[in-house]
Amino acid sequence: MTDSPAISRRSRLPALLIVLAALAVLGYVLWHLETSPKTDDAYVYADTIDVVPEVNGRIIELPVRDNQSVKRGDLLLRIDPRPYQDALDQAKARLVTLNQQIALTQRSVNAQQYEAASAVASVERARAQASQANDTFQRQEKLLARGFVSVEAVDQARTAQRSTAAELNATRLQAQRAAAAVSGVDALVAQRAEVEAQISIAELNLEFTEVRAPFDGRVASLRTTVGQFASAYKPVFTLIDTRHWYVIANFRETDLKDIKAGAAATLxxxxxxxxxxxGQVDSLSYGVLPDDGGTVIEGLPRVQRSINWVRVSQRFPVKIAVRAPDPELFRIGASAVAVLRPDNTAQGAR
Known part of the structure; x- marks a missing residue:
């Protein structure tokens, strides 16, 4: 009878140890969840662009296929370049013609300028002759009163004065007409600038007939082939940027307080x-659309009256940059699991 309490205590000891061990495991799990938040509400993401031609035309070459991997600079598609080559040739021919027209017009302008200069010289000569005739008349008129010259000589001097004055007026009018007749090539030069701009546009359009990959990527959603007419700025297929891969992980708002950009992650x-x-945390989202937050009508928030007694934490996307992703394994939308280590900072995640 005296050994019964001791036996009872010894029989409860293993159960107590099991409870303590369970509590320790539970504490570790809670500590691990607190310091290393984890979520399986995550998916793979990569940036994408729409591959669009910048000119209209029929596709004559499509050297890629759906889901194919391409390198930067690889040809993705080629539009029929003949209309754009013809437009370029036409603009260049117009430029040649215009340059010849400018040269011919410039020679005519030079001749007009020579004629104007000659007219100015004629005016100067007529002015000198008129001045000389006027002086001669003035001298002979003074000598007539003294009887040193005849009346006929004075009349001849007067006639010469009037004749040279009239000739001076005539040469002035000719000089003005010659100056007014001088044209220029400014209008043609302006047209040349316009044609040169048309050539630049035609060259650019011809260059746009080839669409090349702007980065290493993978073709997606290709649903066309050679012979299809492609419209400018209308997507033909999608190109996935495979240089950088991300995992978008949705974490509870209660886990965000310790998550910072640069934190290390295991994926x-x-x-x-x-x-x-x-990987490492690239950024944290600062907004999601709430399910029960109401809508805004006429500037005031409308909140539902019903109350959910069980409150579920909102989840916010955390963008994680992946280091050294497997190019054959990573696909946009693939399901992922993310475990963060907020106390650690990853280096060289890209």
């Missing part, structure tokens, strides 16, 4: 859970 995809990838 894996559900398509191959055996591979682990490292």
């Amino acid at each position: 894996y995809l559900l398509s191959d859970t055996g591979q682990r990838f490292q």
